Amino acid sequence: MKRLFISIAFCLAAICSMQAQELANFNFGGRQQPVISPEIQGDSVTFRFRADYATYVKLSGSWMPNPYGDSIDMFRGANNVWSVKLPLPSPEIYTYNFIVDGVSVNDPQNILVQRDGTRFLNMLLVPGERTENYSEANQRGTVSHPWYDSAVLGINRRLTVYTPYGYENNPKKKYPVLYLLHGAGGDEEAWISMGRTAQILDNLIEKGLAEPMIVVMPNGNANQQAAVTLNIPNKPQPQMDRNAMQSMSDRQRNSYVVSLCEEIVPFIEKNYRVIAKPEARAIAGLSMGGGHTITASIMYPQMFDYICPLSAAGSATPEQIATLKKAGVKLYFLACGDEDFLFEGSKTLDKALTEQGLDHIFYVSGGGHVWANWRLYLNTFAPMLFK
Amino acid sequence: MKRLFISIAFCLAAICSMQAQELANFNFGGRQQPVISPEIQGDSVTFRFRADYATYVKLSGSWMPNPYGDSIDMFRGANNVWSVKLPLPSPEIYTYNFIVDGVSVNDPQNILVQRDGTRFLNMLLVPGERTENYSEANQRGTVSHPWYDSAVLGINRRLTVYTPYGYENNPKKKYPVLYLLHGAGGDEEAWISMGRTAQILDNLIEKGLAEPMIVVMPNGNANQQAAVTLNIPNKPQPQMDRNAMQSMSDRQRNSYVVSLCEEIVPFIEKNYRVIAKPEARAIAGLSMGGGHTITASIMYPQMFDYICPLSAAGSATPEQIATLKKAGVKLYFLACGDEDFLFEGSKTLDKALTEQGLDHIFYVSGGGHVWANWRLYLNTFAPMLFK
Numbered sequence: 001m002k003r004l005f006i007s008i009a010f011c012l013a014a015i016c017s018m019q020a021q022e023l024a025n026f027n028f029g030g031r032q033q034p035v036i037s038p039e040i041q042g043d044s045v046t047f048r049f050r051a052d053y054a055t056y057v058k059l060s061g062s063w064m065p066n067p068y069g070d071s072i073d074m075f076r077g078a079n080n081v082w083s084v085k086l087p088l089p090s091p092e093i094y095t096y097n098f099i100v101d102g103v104s105v106n107d108p109q110n111i112l113v114q115r116d117g118t119r120f121l122n123m124l125l126v127p128g129e130r131t132e133n134y135s136e137a138n139q140r141g142t143v144s145h146p147w148y149d150s151a152v153l154g155i156n157r158r159l160t161v162y163t164p165y166g167y168e169n170n171p172k173k174k175y176p177v178l179y180l181l182h183g184a185g186g187d188e189e190a191w192i193s194m195g196r197t198a199q200i201l202d203n204l205i206e207k208g209l210a211e212p213m214i215v216v217m218p219n220g221n222a223n224q225q226a227a228v229t230l231n232i233p234n235k236p237q238p239q240m241d242r243n244a245m246q247s248m249s250d251r252q253r254n255s256y257v258v259s260l261c262e263e264i265v266p267f268i269e270k271n272y273r274v275i276a277k278p279e280a281r282a283i284a285g286l287s288m289g290g291g292h293t294i295t296a297s298i299m300y301p302q303m304f305d306y307i308c309p310l311s312a313a314g315s316a317t318p319e320q321i322a323t324l325k326k327a328g329v330k331l332y333f334l335a336c337g338d339e340d341f342l343f344e345g346s347k348t349l350d351k352a353l354t355e356q357g358l359d360h361i362f363y364v365s366g367g368g369h370v371w372a373n374w375r376l377y378l379n380t381f382a383p384m385l386f387k
Numbered sequence: 388m389k390r391l392f393i394s395i396a397f398c399l400a401a402i403c404s405m406q407a408q409e410l411a412n413f414n415f416g417g418r419q420q421p422v423i424s425p426e427i428q429g430d431s432v433t434f435r436f437r438a439d440y441a442t443y444v445k446l447s448g449s450w451m452p453n454p455y456g457d458s459i460d461m462f463r464g465a466n467n468v469w470s471v472k473l474p475l476p477s478p479e480i481y482t483y484n485f486i487v488d489g490v491s492v493n494d495p496q497n498i499l500v501q502r503d504g505t506r507f508l509n510m511l512l513v514p515g516e517r518t519e520n521y522s523e524a525n526q527r528g529t530v531s532h533p534w535y536d537s538a539v540l541g542i543n544r545r546l547t548v549y550t551p552y553g554y555e556n557n558p559k560k561k562y563p564v565l566y567l568l569h570g571a572g573g574d575e576e577a578w579i580s581m582g583r584t585a586q587i588l589d590n591l592i593e594k595g596l597a598e599p600m601i602v603v604m605p606n607g608n609a610n611q612q613a614a615v616t617l618n619i620p621n622k623p624q625p626q627m628d629r630n631a632m633q634s635m636s637d638r639q640r641n642s643y644v645v646s647l648c649e650e651i652v653p654f655i656e657k658n659y660r661v662i663a664k665p666e667a668r669a670i671a672g673l674s675m676g677g678g679h680t681i682t683a684s685i686m687y688p689q690m691f692d693y694i695c696p697l698s699a700a701g702s703a704t705p706e707q708i709a710t711l712k713k714a715g716v717k718l719y720f721l722a723c724g725d726e727d728f729l730f731e732g733s734k735t736l737d738k739a740l741t742e743q744g745l746d747h748i749f750y751v752s753g754g755g756h757v758w759a760n761w762r763l764y765l766n767t768f769a770p771m772l773f774k
Contacts, residue, residue: 051488051489051490052489053442053488053489053490054488054489054490055440055442055488100487100488100490100492101438101440101441101442101487101488102438102439102440102441103438103440103441103487103490103492104495105487105490105492106493106507108491108506111505111615111616111618112616112618113507113616118498119495120493120500120507125618135618136613136617136618136619138543139543140534140543140545142531142532142533142534143531143532144529144530144531144532145529145530145531146529146555147527147529147552156525156526156527158527165534168533168657168658228498229498229499229500230523231498231499231512231522231523232523270555271555
C-alpha cells in the first residue's frame with residue numbers, strides 16, 4: 001500500500017494531547033504553570049485552586065468532623081493559586097468542594113466527579129486496604145442502560161445492568177443476579193457512581209472472592225422514568241390525603257416493589273443469561289432501598305434466597321418472618337452504622353429476626369448514613385452470595 | 388396477605404421528594420425560596436445564581452459572539468440572588484457558566500451537565516425545529532459500555548454501544564452498524580454526552596426516518612483505555628523524534644484505525660446481532676475522527692459502504708480514491724462549517740473526490756468547529772444510511 005497522505009494527521013498531532021474537542025479547550029499557548037489538585041504525597045494531600053480576584057477560598061470535605069458545616073481556610077500563593085496541605089485522611093472515597101467568597105465551587109483540576117442526587121461532587125480516593133476494590137480492576141464487566149416498559153407504573157423506565165467480565169465470551173454460561181436498590185434521592189446511577197459497584201464486583205470476581213454475577217440497579221422512585229440528568233418529566237402523582245393513602249392496597253402502596261418483582265425480574269430473566277431460581281437471586285438495598293428489600297422479601301417470600309437490607313429501619317410481623325423462614329433463606333445480611341439515624345430501627349429488625357429464629361448476620365459498622373458504609377457493605381456481602 | 392408494617396416507609400415518606408442520599412442533601416427546613424435557573428419564558432431566558440458575598444457575577448454562554456471571551460453582567464436582587472434576563476438564543480444546545488469574582492462556576496440549580504474533555508459544562512437546550520431530535524424520544528435504545536482486548540494496542544479498551552429500541556424484543560433480527568468516531572480531546576463518551584447520539588437515533592428511528600441501527604463509539608486515543616473519568620492511567624508512549632516517526636509503517640502510524648477495523652469491527656460482529664457486510668457498515672467521525680474515517684476508508688476500502696468525514700481536513704491520492712470508488716461506495720457524506728478552521732481542508736478533499744469522479748455530498752453548514760454542527764450532521768446523514 002502506498003504511504004498514506006492524510007494531512008489532518010499532522011495537523012492534529014499537535015493538539016492530540018489536549019483535552020477536549022471544541023476550540024476553547026485547545027489551550028494554545030500554555031502560558032500558565034498547570035495547577036495540580038488534589039495531590040497526594042506520602043501521608044499528606046494538597047488542594048490547590050486558582051482564583052485571581054477572590055477575597056477568600058476555603059475547603060470543605062466529607063472527611064471533616066462535620067462535613068456539612070466545617071471548612072478550612074486556604075492561602076493565596078504565587079499566581080493567585082490558593083492552597084492548603086492536610087494530613088491524608090484514612091483510606092476511603094471522599095467528596096469535597098471549595099468555597100470562594102461564599103460560593104461552592106468544584107475543583108476544575110479534578111476530573112473525578114460523582115453525582116449524588118442533584119449535586120456533582122469532586123472525589124478524592126485515598127488508597128489503602130479498605131479502598132483496594134474501589135479502583136479499576138484489570139478485567140471489567142459491561143455496564144448497560146436498558147429500558148423496560150412498566151405496566152404496573154405506566155411508564156418506560158431505565159435500568160442499570162452490570163454483566164461480569166466473561167459474559168460475552170461464555171455464551172452458554174448462566175449467571176445469578178443481585179438486585180441492588182438505592183435510597184431516597186438516588187436513582188439507577190447511584191450505585192454505579194457513588195457506590196462503585198462495577199469496580200467492587202470486577203475486583204472481587206477477578207480475585208476469585210465473589211461468584212461472577214449480574215447486578216441489576218433499577219430506579220426506585222415509582223413516578224420516575226430515569227435519572228434527573230435525562231430530563232424526562234416525572235409522572236404526575238395524584239394528591240392524596242391520609243385517608244386515601246390508608247385505603248390503598250399493599251400492591252398500590254408498594255407499586256415499585258411489585259414492578260421490581262413482577263416486571264424487572266422477568267425482563268432480566270428473558271433478556272440475559274440468568275439462572276432463574278430463588279437460590280440464584282439476591283436482593284439488597286440501602287436506606288429506602290433497604291425498605292424495598294424488606295418489603296420484597298415479605299411480599300414475595302419465595303423469590304430471593306439472599307436478602308440484604310443496608311442502613312434500613314424496618315420490621316415485619318412474626319408471621320411474615322415465619323413465612324420467610326419457611327420459604328428458605330440462604331443469607332440474611334442486615335447492616336447498619338452505629339451512628340446511623342436508623343440504627344435503632346435496624347436493631348429492632350435484628351431482634352425480631354432473632355426472636356423468630358431466622359438465621360442472619362447483623363453487621364454493625366462505625367459511621368452513619370453514608371456511602372462509605374454502603375460501599376463497605378457491598379464489598380462485604382457480595383462474596384457471601386450464591387455459595 | 389396481612390397489611391405490611393414497614394416503619395421505614397413512613398419514616399422515608401417525608402424525605403422521599405428530596406434529591407440525594409447522604410444527609411447533607413436532606414434539605415431539612417427549606418427556609419429559602421428555591422432559585423430557578425435557567426428559566427425559559429416565551430422568547431426570553433433568565434439565569435439566576437445565589438451568591439451572598441460576591442463582588443460580581445457574570446454569565447458566559449456558548450451562544451455569545453465570542454463564547455470564549457464574552458460575558459454579561461448579572462445583577463444582585465433580593466436574598467443575594469443575582470440574575471440576568473436575555474432574549475432566548477435560537478434553538479440549539481448551548482453550554483454556559485457563571486463567573487463569580489473571577490472564578491468559573493457551574494449553575495447549581497441546573498442538573499443538565501455535559502462533559503467536554505476535562506470540563507463539566509451546564510447545558511441549555513432551547514426547543515425548536517433544529518433541536519426536536521435532541522430530547523428524549525418515547526422509544527429508547529440501550530447504551531452499553533463493553534470492553535474489548537486490543538492486541539494491536541496492548542490494552543483493554545472501553546467502547547460505547549447503542550442498540551436501538553426493539554433489539555431485545557426481536558431476537559432474530561440483525562442490524563447494520565454505524566461506527567461513530569470522536570475528535571481530539573474526546574473519548575468514548577463524547578458522542579453520547581455532547582453529541583446526543585442516543586436521543587438523535589431514538590427520535591429518527593421512532594419517526595421512521597432512519598433504519599434501526601447499532602452505533603459503536605470507540606475511544607480514538609490509541610494509548611487510552613477509557614475516558615479520563617475512569618482514572619485509568621494511559622499507556623506510556625515511547626518518545627519519538629521526527630526520524631523515528633517517519634520510519635513507522637502505516638499500520639504503526641495508524642494503530643488505532645487498525646484496531647478499529649481488525650479488532651472492534653470483529654468484536655461487534657461476534658457479540659451483537661449484526662449484518663456483517665460492507666453495505667451494512669458505516670463510518671463517520673468528527674475532526675480527528677474524520678481523519679480516522681478517511682484513513683480507514685483508504686486502508687480498508689472494502690469495509691465500509693458509507694463514509695462520513697465531518698469537520699475534517701484530509702486528502703487522498705488519486706489512486707486511493709480510485710480504489711475506494713472501485714470497491715463501491717453507497718454514500719460519501721463530507722460535511723463542514725464555512726467558519727471552520729478546517730474548511731479549506733474539507734474543500735480540498737471535496738475537490739479531489741470530484742476530480743476522481745467519486746459521487747459524494749459536500750454538506751456545508753454555517754458555523755465552525757463545534758458540537759452544534761456535529762449534532763446537525765449526525766441528524767442529517769443518519770437517515771441516509773443503509774437505504
